[in-house]
Amino acid sequence: MKVFNIKAFVIIALLALVACSNNGSKNTQDSEVAKQQESSYSEVIPIKLKVNQYLFEPNVVKLSGKLITEMYYGAPNYGESPATDKKEYVYVLVLDGTIDVINNVATNKDGEGHHTEIGIKKVQLIPGANIALKQMENKKVKLKGMFINAHTGHHHTEVLLEVKEVL
Numbered sequence: 001m002k003v004f005n006i007k008a009f010v011i012i013a014l015l016a017l018v019a020c021s022n023n024g025s026k027n028t029q030d031s032e033v034a035k036q037q038e039s040s041y042s043e044v045i046p047i048k049l050k051v052n053q054y055l056f057e058p059n060v061v062k063l064s065g066k067l068i069t070e071m072y073y074g075a076p077n078y079g080e081s082p083a084t085d086k087k088e089y090v091y092v093l094v095l096d097g098t099i100d101v102i103n104n105v106a107t108n109k110d111g112e113g114h115h116t117e118i119g120i121k122k123v124q125l126i127p128g129a130n131i132a133l134k135q136m137e138n139k140k141v142k143l144k145g146m147f148i149n150a151h152t153g154h155h156h157t158e159v160l161l162e163v164k165e166v167l
Contacts, residue, residue: 053100056114057146062167063123064142065095067133072156090156091125091133093143101147101159114149117158123147124157131163142167 054061073079074086098121103114125143127133144165150158 049102050100052097053102054147055102055104057148057162060144060146060164061161062142062144063093063095063099063161064140065093065122067125067136067139067141068092068094069137070156074154078153088154088156090154091127091137092122092157093125093141093161094122095120117149120157120159122157124150124155124160126160126162128162128164131166133163133166136166 049055068091069089070092072088072090073082074088077085079085098119100118101116101120103116125133125145126148128145143161143163144167145161145163148160148162150156150160
């Protein structure tokens with residue numbers, strides 16, 4: 001029995017999907033729609049998600065929960081020496097329920113960089129330009145944005161939300 005490499009299988013399946021969708025149609029309208037879909041954040045993803053499951057960037061998600069501020073220790077020792085470590089205050093969204101954030105190779109061009117996270121209860125927020133969260137502290141909010149995995153010492157939850165809009 002042969003053992004298949006999952007990454008290779010997904011790449012082959014995606015190539016087959018692209019080949020099937022490029023059926024030689026010369027319709028200009030169809031190609032304009034395809035170009036818009038390629039550049040859109042809300043591209044069609046060949047994966048079936050459950051109600052509490054979301055995908056990483058570039059997919060845009062809508063979430064609700066209570067907006068709070070949490071303190072974490074920062075440099076130089078990130079909590080090892082609380083007396084000398086800087087204190088970092090970050091916005092966190094405590095979700096209405098738990099969610100899963102799934103790595104989908106179809107949206108992740110190199111197949112790496114994001115790790116599926118299960119049972120997320122809160123996410124650190126990265127406010128976009130002109131997004132003021134201070135006046136919404138300790139209130140229920142609805143936000144629109146994109147998920148990323150934590151990848152620096154300043155990221156304090158497994159998954160972060162780059163906030164694009166307050167709904």
